[in-house]
Amino acid sequence: MSERRRSPLEPVAVSPFHCTPVQLRRILGGTPFFAPLAAEDINRLADRFRQTHFQAGDTIVRAGDPATKLAIVAAGLVKLYRPTADGQDVVVNILKSGDYFGSLADLGNETYAETATAQTDCCILLVTAGEFREVLERYPVVALATLELVADRLRNAHAVIEQLSAYPVERRLASTLLTLAERIGRADGTRILIEMPLSRQDLADMTGAKVETVSRTMSDFRRSGLIDSGRRWIAITDAERLTGIAGGEPV
Amino acid sequence: MSERRRSPLEPVAVSPFHCTPVQLRRILGGTPFFAPLAAEDINRLADRFRQTHFQAGDTIVRAGDPATKLAIVAAGLVKLYRPTADGQDVVVNILKSGDYFGSLADLGNETYAETATAQTDCCILLVTAGEFREVLERYPVVALATLELVADRLRNAHAVIEQLSAYPVERRLASTLLTLAERIGRADGTRILIEMPLSRQDLADMTGAKVETVSRTMSDFRRSGLIDSGRRWIAITDAERLTGIAGGEPV
DNA sequence: CGGGGGATTGACGTAGCTCAACCCGAGTGG
DNA sequence: CCACTCGGGTTGAGCTACGTCAATCCCCCG
Numbered sequence A, B: 001m002s003e004r005r006r007s008p009l010e011p012v013a014v015s016p017f018h019c020t021p022v023q024l025r026r027i028l029g030g031t032p033f034f035a036p037l038a039a040e041d042i043n044r045l046a047d048r049f050r051q052t053h054f055q056a057g058d059t060i061v062r063a064g065d066p067a068t069k070l071a072i073v074a075a076g077l078v079k080l081y082r083p084t085a086d087g088q089d090v091v092v093n094i095l096k097s098g099d100y101f102g103s104l105a106d107l108g109n110e111t112y113a114e115t116a117t118a119q120t121d122c123c124i125l126l127v128t129a130g131e132f133r134e135v136l137e138r139y140p141v142v143a144l145a146t147l148e149l150v151a152d153r154l155r156n157a158h159a160v161i162e163q164l165s166a167y168p169v170e171r172r173l174a175s176t177l178l179t180l181a182e183r184i185g186r187a188d189g190t191r192i193l194i195e196m197p198l199s200r201q202d203l204a205d206m207t208g209a210k211v212e213t214v215s216r217t218m219s220d221f222r223r224s225g226l227i228d229s230g231r232r233w234i235a236i237t238d239a240e241r242l243t244g245i246a247g248g249e250p251v
Numbered sequence C: 001c002g003g004g005g006g007a008t009t010g011a012c013g014t015a016g017c018t019c020a021a022c023c024c025g026a027g028t029g030g
Numbered sequence D: 001c002c003a004c005t006c007g008g009g010t011t012g013a014g015c016t017a018c019g020t021c022a023a024t025c026c027c028c029c030g
Helices: A023-031 A039-045 A127-136 A140-164 A169-183 A200-207 A210-225 A239-246 B020-032 B041-048 B129-138 B140-166 B169-185 B200-207 B211-223 B241-246
Strands: A050-054 A060-062 A069-075 A078-083 A089-095 A101-103 A115-117 A122-128 A185-188 A191-194 A229-230 A235-236 B050-054 B059-061 B067-077 B078-083 B089-095 B100-102 B115-118 B120-130 B185-188 B191-194 B228-229 B231-238
Touching: A023 A039, A023 A122, A050 B089, A060 A069, A078 B078, A089 A101, A089 A140, A089 A169, A089 B140, A122 A127, A127 B140, A140 A169, A140 B089, A140 B129, A169 A185, A169 A191, A169 A200, A169 A210, A169 A239, A191 B041, A191 B185, A200 A210, A200 A235, A210 A229, A235 B115, B020 B041, B020 B120, B059 B067, B059 B191, B059 B241, B067 B129, B089 B100, B089 B140, B089 B169, B089 B200, B120 B129, B129 B140, B140 B169, B169 B185, B169 B200, B169 B211, B169 B231, B169 B241, B200 B211, B211 B228
Parallel strands: none
Antiparallel strands: A050 A122, A060 A115, A069 A101, A069 A122, A078 A089, A078 A115, A185 A191, A191 A235, A229 A235, B050 B120, B059 B115, B067 B100, B067 B120, B078 B089, B078 B115, B185 B191, B191 B231, B228 B231
16 A cells, blocks of 8 residues: 555646747657658748746636637646536646647637646747648648647547447546556556646546546545545556456446 | 428438549539639549449448548438447447548558448548548648648537536537537428438437437427427427527526 | 337436535645 | 645535336338
């Protein structure tokens, strides 16, 4: 039985950093969007991007506001969610370095469908939708890469729809934990630590369940030795059995 | 109280038609993919597409099979769904003329994530994934149009996720009916007739509910004068109140 | 006119929501 | 450095929307 008292998450250095132009170019070149471009092309692109720093909890863009920018996460984690009329939030994605959000369309009169908030401190690169469109037109290879990214997200979204339509909470929760582990997990001895602060409410908003239900299910998982967790941190201790549950086996 | 005995759906002429080359070009030019292209470019594209006819009920592509083709619906309606391990189907989309399905990726070793079946008789245009990729590379404007299409579907998928996460069946069902009406409805006197054969099971698979629940809710809607329906057909009689329900008002 | 598959309705069970009390870890200010 | 507080987490006791099981209905077809 492991120590549940102290959070194993390293407190991330809260530096309101700004990248040097060189770093900015390296980050851009590392994103799936621009990876296929030559260095000189990336240099030409770089000054179209404005970088901004946000603190954990800050709202980056708000659902309903006119969608004028495309954003790329340079560092940190972003929560993308749809706030509903009755105050419930539905998280559609957790974004990390290299992911985009915001407007892909050029139509100026559209609005953001989702709110994006900084889950950790983060550095965001912003372009206007129009400028990004110019980039897409000028570099077809970037357009193709973007297409792959969006198609990938669509595939994920369909998987989530399947889960919400057909599977009970324990299964959705197991899937969500495994997906998070794969995307932002770090091996920590025999466990996989999910390297982000994540509340039960966040998990509830990601799985379409209520906080209490998530808390109960997490307690079940913990009692069964599948996970270890505390206040805003989670580690997976038995990925294999958790995978079984995600596939439909009983707890 | 309207006549519920006979189906108001016109029995569609079941002709295993093949388009002439001229018709094929006109159809391609009418899709969102190629609308921005000049006629001569479309002519050059047209012979990359192979057209195939399917009868209602036929399977066009099967989830799990290697994803080698991209398909565009030329005529008719296609149901796109994920069959789950326990035999339940989750419908992610109903596709009509101009919509695509299948593989957008170039990776040959991927598999289809969804099964596509002909909901009505239909005519499908097929290209290999590789050839379509060449088209995307050659005509950036097509790549951008494709990007818009995929981004649009992603937006829809997120809306569905919101619904499944946060709203009860009656609300999801009302939304689904209105969306169908908008996409494939025809004004029929004061009502909007949904021009496709649609079973309670189909609706259940689209809303993440069970047949019996859908049947009960449809009966409620009918008793309240919101819709009219029978064996595999539906008409909306009070779109305004139905919109209210989709927005959260009680029945 | 008979059969079959979709649709309907009823009776009942239960997963997950609601409401509410309580616990506890971590940051804060004296 | 301690006490206080506050926000996240846990647990319990009902309740209800929805699923399950099963019987019946009835449109459509041969």
